[in-house]
Amino acid sequence: MLETQKSTVDAQYDAELKQADVDHHKPTAGAMTGHILSNLVFNDVKLHQTMWYVKGLQAFSISQLYKQLIDQSRQDFDQLGELLLDENEIAPSTIAEFTKYTMLKEDGRNKYLTAEEMVDNTAHDYATQNLFIDRAIVLAQKESRPAMAAFLTSLRGHNNSAIRQLQALLGKTAWEGLVEEDDDDDED
DSSP: OHHHHHHHHHHHHHHHHHHHHHHHHTTOHHHHHHHHHHHHHHHHHHHHHHHHHOOSTTHHHHHHHHHHHHHHHHHHHHHHHHHHHHTTOOOOOSHHHHHHHOOOOOOGGGGGSOHHHHHHHHHHHHHHHHHHHHHHHHHHHHTTOHHHHHHHHHHHHHHHHHHHHHHHHTTOOTTTTTSOOOGGGGGO
């Protein structure tokens, strides 16, 4: 009996891996959302790293902001995982899967950066996450997944708010230094 159950589990997991490979080569909203979920896991770790190691005159206020960002990120993670299941998708669920699908880079050396460098890295991480959120929103709309598109749009709003607050700490406007300026706009 146990051997039959193990072979069934193995077959289900093999089918999941094959489908994930197909979905990631021709991106679907579910596959792109799996990247977003993975980015949230790495973002959580990186937010903690900054909160724990930030130094300087603004350390207390930065740590307080990071506590809020962590709370929001964890709430988003939990809700996004549930959404994937609601949409009949398979959410990444292991450290190996999160590591494979994230686009955020971690580095133990970051704890020795200045407060300004740490905050700047975080703002860039949120901007990177937004690239995947934007792609997933478009895919969800094309695939007629309104609940997914709505949640991802809300998540984009959370990230935009985080970016604005982080950039303000750096004395910058929300998108200053994070997005490419279009030179064609000046030619009108």
